[in-house]
Amino acid sequence: MSRSRTYARWHDHANAVDPSVHLRDWLTDRVSLTYKLMAHCQQFRVQRLRQQRAMCLAEEWQAIGLPRRLQVQERDVLLRCDDHPMVLGHTVLALDATTTEWPFFGTLGERSLGTTLFGDPLVQRGQLQFARLYGDHPLVRRMCAASGKDNFPYPLWARRSAFRRKTGVMLVTEVFFPEIEELRRARPDIKLLSPDFSVSSDLSRHIHPAHQLLSFGAAR
Incomplete structure (x- = not known):
């Protein structure tokens, strides 16, 4: 089993992972992914898969400032559009991260982290990084288990970024x-925010963070 298939190589520019034109837009857009998905379906839902202590992935410990690979607080969710899984969201932070x-x-x-x-x-929010993942990567194996699929047409494309709040990462x-x-705009009445929209802006004007299920009528 080659290291290149189990350990993601992260790049600072999307050109390094060669996505399609449509996928590049999803990868590089810095607006809230939750908000963008809402504009592309009639019903958006967050499905929590797990939230627990776990060993961080091999490529994660340096990104959150750990001295070596250690246990972290971990959360995995599926972001669903009209009940179809579109994104696996994977979040980690150090075990000693505080509630402050x-x-x-x-x-x-099952509320949206975004x-x-x-x-x-x-x-x-820090810089976006990009990678291509294959079937042996731990996150892809979780996607297969959660969706009931044996495999996907590889590679799968991924992005990540570090968020900082006070001293936490x-x-x-x-x-x-x-x-x-395959997703196309389904909600023209929802205005997508400009690409330079800051993470510190008040998105709560548009989405109430307490929503667990956001329904806009009959599914397509």
């Missing part, structure tokens, strides 16, 4: 299901 740094993390349930982060003026990785390329 991340007061909402332990009580999210709407909480984008609605907090103390949160700063949270790493958020998003892996896109192949079906993301």
